[in-house]
Amino acid sequence: MARNVTGCGILLLLAAGFGWTQQAEKNPFTRFEDIAEGRRLYRLDCVNCHGMDGKSGRGARLASKFRRHGSSDSEMFRTISDGIPGTEMPGLWRDPEAVWKILAFVRTLEESGTEACVAGDGDPRKGRELFLNKGSCAACHTVGMGGGRLGPDLSFVGAVRSHDYLLDSLVDPGKDIPPRHRTVRLVDGQGGRFEGVILNEDGYTVHMLDRGEQIRSFVKTDLRQLEKPKESLMPGYGGLLDEIERSDLIAYLCSLTGPDVRAAR
Amino acid sequence: MRFLILLLLLSRVLSAQVTHEDLLRADETPGNWLTYSGNFQGHRHSGLGEITPANVDQLRLKWVFQRRFREKFETTPLVVDGIMYLTVPPNEAYALDVETGVVLWEYKRSLPPKIIVCCGQVNRGLAIQGDRLFMATLDAMVIALDSKTGRLLWESDMIDYKLGYAATHAPLVVKDKVIVGVAGGEYGIRGFIDAYNVEDGEREWRFYTVPGPGEFGNDTWEGDSWKTGGASVWITGSYDPATNLTYWGTGNPGPDWNGDVRKGDNLFSDAVVALDADTGARVWHFQFTPHDVHDWDATQIMVLVDRAFQGRDRALLITANRNGFYYVLDRKTGEFLHASEFVKQTWAERIDENGRPVRAPGKFPTEKGNKVFPMVAGGTNWMSPTYSPRTGLFYVTAREGSSIYFKGEAVYKPGTRFWGGHFRNQDQDEDWKGAIRALDPVTGALVWEHRMFKPAWAGLVSTAGGLVFGGSEEGYLKALDAKTGEQLWYINLGGRIIASPMTYESKGRQHVAVAAGNGLFVFTLPN
Numbered sequence: 001m002a003r004n005v006t007g008c009g010i011l012l013l014l015a016a017g018f019g020w021t022q023q024a025e026k027n028p029f030t031r032f033e034d035i036a037e038g039r040r041l042y043r044l045d046c047v048n049c050h051g052m053d054g055k056s057g058r059g060a061r062l063a064s065k066f067r068r069h070g071s072s073d074s075e076m077f078r079t080i081s082d083g084i085p086g087t088e089m090p091g092l093w094r095d096p097e098a099v100w101k102i103l104a105f106v107r108t109l110e111e112s113g114t115e116a117c118v119a120g121d122g123d124p125r126k127g128r129e130l131f132l133n134k135g136s137c138a139a140c141h142t143v144g145m146g147g148g149r150l151g152p153d154l155s156f157v158g159a160v161r162s163h164d165y166l167l168d169s170l171v172d173p174g175k176d177i178p179p180r181h182r183t184v185r186l187v188d189g190q191g192g193r194f195e196g197v198i199l200n201e202d203g204y205t206v207h208m209l210d211r212g213e214q215i216r217s218f219v220k221t222d223l224r225q226l227e228k229p230k231e232s233l234m235p236g237y238g239g240l241l242d243e244i245e246r247s248d249l250i251a252y253l254c255s256l257t258g259p260d261v262r263a264a265r
Numbered sequence: 266m267r268f269l270i271l272l273l274l275l276s277r278v279l280s281a282q283v284t285h286e287d288l289l290r291a292d293e294t295p296g297n298w299l300t301y302s303g304n305f306q307g308h309r310h311s312g313l314g315e316i317t318p319a320n321v322d323q324l325r326l327k328w329v330f331q332r333r334f335r336e337k338f339e340t341t342p343l344v345v346d347g348i349m350y351l352t353v354p355p356n357e358a359y360a361l362d363v364e365t366g367v368v369l370w371e372y373k374r375s376l377p378p379k380i381i382v383c384c385g386q387v388n389r390g391l392a393i394q395g396d397r398l399f400m401a402t403l404d405a406m407v408i409a410l411d412s413k414t415g416r417l418l419w420e421s422d423m424i425d426y427k428l429g430y431a432a433t434h435a436p437l438v439v440k441d442k443v444i445v446g447v448a449g450g451e452y453g454i455r456g457f458i459d460a461y462n463v464e465d466g467e468r469e470w471r472f473y474t475v476p477g478p479g480e481f482g483n484d485t486w487e488g489d490s491w492k493t494g495g496a497s498v499w500i501t502g503s504y505d506p507a508t509n510l511t512y513w514g515t516g517n518p519g520p521d522w523n524g525d526v527r528k529g530d531n532l533f534s535d536a537v538v539a540l541d542a543d544t545g546a547r548v549w550h551f552q553f554t555p556h557d558v559h560d561w562d563a564t565q566i567m568v569l570v571d572r573a574f575q576g577r578d579r580a581l582l583i584t585a586n587r588n589g590f591y592y593v594l595d596r597k598t599g600e601f602l603h604a605s606e607f608v609k610q611t612w613a614e615r616i617d618e619n620g621r622p623v624r625a626p627g628k629f630p631t632e633k634g635n636k637v638f639p640m641v642a643g644g645t646n647w648m649s650p651t652y653s654p655r656t657g658l659f660y661v662t663a664r665e666g667s668s669i670y671f672k673g674e675a676v677y678k679p680g681t682r683f684w685g686g687h688f689r690n691q692d693q694d695e696d697w698k699g700a701i702r703a704l705d706p707v708t709g710a711l712v713w714e715h716r717m718f719k720p721a722w723a724g725l726v727s728t729a730g731g732l733v734f735g736g737s738e739e740g741y742l743k744a745l746d747a748k749t750g751e752q753l754w755y756i757n758l759g760g761r762i763i764a765s766p767m768t769y770e771s772k773g774r775q776h777v778a779v780a781a782g783n784g785l786f787v788f789t790l791p792n
Contacts, residue, residue: 149413200367
């Protein structure tokens with residue numbers, strides 16, 4: 001999906017509205033003290049999602065050479081500086097020198113791994129069977145062109161989540177729920193009960209995608225009850241799948257590194 | 266059962282499933298706005314009649330949707346069963362609750378750093394069918410999004426954007442095909458119109474707006490000049506189910522202002538092409554400005570109306586062209602029926618009986634510059650006109666004024682400007698001004714006009730309530746009496762209106778929406 005832009009390197013449009021900024025194609029800040037400064041900045045800006053080791057958390061695994069949005073210095077600069085539209089990765093409001101130094105530190109994380117998601121010894125083919133049949137995962141999750149809309153799109157989950165994160169999510173789905181997939185339950189003024197994932201909440205209204213994948217709109221003053229429980233709509237799979245099955249399923253999820261969205265030409 | 270019905274009444278279910286039959290019958294569901302122009306015929310007319318000349322002065326702001334961007338906001342939203350879908354520059358898409366403007370999902374496209382466009386990183390809107398939305402992008406792709414989540418379903422390359430190609434208009438969905446053209450007429454592209462399968466994005470057909478060797482019209486280009494002939498396509502076409510023809514206006518030939526390097530008529534630039542919607546085969550064409558040297562794209566909305574013409578009921582195609590003339594054609598055959606000036610023009614002595622202009626002498630661009638009416642942006646432009654079947658009138662945003670046209674060198678280098686000259690607008694002259702004009706669609710005669718301070722970039726929508734909504738360059742949204750042109754209401758939105766307004770219904774109330782500045786503004790009558 002990511003368009004690999006090469007050779008256009010020197011002009012980068014900073015999408016946040018900074019205007020045109022001239023940038024080098026190669027990171028000019030790679031000395032030891034630059035990396036140290038990059039580590040300090042990473043701790044401030046990046047650690048919450050990516051973890052200090054680049055292996056854990058909600059953000060893409062950085063302890064890897066795999067980069068969906070380009071791995072050259074200029075591409076990585078753009079990713080860090082501008083963010084990635086349509087994903088949870090925001091842009092940084094930092095000057096170019098700071099971005100380069102963060103990149104210098106991120107490069108050191110790459111040395112500690114080679115794959116986005118270390119699959120372990122599970123069998124991804126068996127995992128796919130489990131995903132489609134016993135686990136009924138596709139009822140709520142999309143992979144490629146097919147699947148449900150309630151849960152996160154898993155088409156490239158292997159590129160952005162670690163093995164441990166996926167295992168946690170499988171056994172304890174409420175441990176970390178992306179904001180877009182938080183559960184909402186409510187009772188409207190006439191006693192109708194509704195449950196789904198929240199699309200919007202503001203001072204006056206609530207919108208959800210309900211279990212039937214209908215978008216529903218509510219005015220808050222009409223509601224008798226509104227809860228946003230910390231648990232996920234997804235059931236825990238600790239009891240449903242044994243250890244080997246879980247390992248197979250995770251191996252399958254780790255194999256999902258990009259949606260096949262581009263029509264075959 | 267009773268319980269189920271009750272549940273449906275209590276919460277508002279917002280869902281969108283649009284079939285081709287729904288699009289064919291768009292006029293029967295005026296509460297929705299299903300295509301860029303409101304219907305396949307390009308009318309931009311609404312059957313809603315709650316807002317009338319008697320109450321329009323009570324309109325009040327209902328909500329505003331704002332985003333931060335530097336580009337022009339040219340979108341027309343779609344509305345389907347309680348959800349509004351719109352694009353925001355450069356290539357973002359949003360679903361909003363039509364009652365509140367609350368965002369239900371967003372899609373932001375990651376564009377390559379160097380997009381090549383003449384006139385801004387803009388987008389004019391979406392198309393819908395089933396539960397899919399379709400957008401054409403600045404990196405020359407056609408994409409499909411899930412209307413419930415905004416998720417990208419497929420994307421198809423039209424062509425390499427680095428050569429100066431882009432796509433900016435709202436697609437047109439006819440049956441199982443998404444029809445889209447390419448922009449890039451200032452970069453020596455070779456224009457085309459494509460159709461992609463709604464299911465998987467496979468390309469089904471392509472029609473080149475500049476014919477290649479052996480094809481009809483290639484001999485209207487001297488030498489190899491067809492290879493960089495332009496004729497881009499950047500406004501949505503129309504569709505006539507009776508003939509299964511889809512009608513598209515094409516852009517200027519390249520280079521813009523130096524015709525010496527492309528001698529000939531330069532087909533199918535500055536023309537309307539009528540294509541079989543299933544195959545893309547050309548059935549007829551009509552060229553408004555043969556061998557154009559003033560950048561007068563024919564990328565206007567082609568409006569399809571059924572009217573008596575000289576005593577005979579005819580299927581007509583009507584359009585006000587950037588070259589300053591209003592045209593009436595037979596849309597089955599392309600036969601020329603009528604042309605008349607709707608703004609001041611000095612480049613043609615007349616239009617002959619075949620629809621071909623008889624050029625006035627000495628009006629081509631020169632190295633020293635040559636003043637010609639209309640201005641380079643034309644007597645009108647891409648902003649939508651409207652046709653009201655209720656008043657029987659055609660309404661158009663008219664732009665009065667001239668430019669000085671300069672001829673220069675034209676050397677083609679891929680992905681760079683291929684202009685062959687430049688221009689200077691005479692925007693300090695007394696005759697630089699704007700108007701909204703109502704024309705008799707058969708004779709082109711002026712019925713009324715509403716004068717404006719400057720030429721505007723806002724389009725028009727007419728309603729069954731007897732109103733025409735339009736906008737001004739200074740940012741005033743205004744309502745005129747459709748019969749008389751009397752101004753009944755206006756409001757300053759605080760930003761340029763470079764878009765066409767639309768109207769929809771929610772909870773039984775008529776709403777009027779228009780993009781202005783960095784916001785989308787929505788108005789209703791008080792409860």
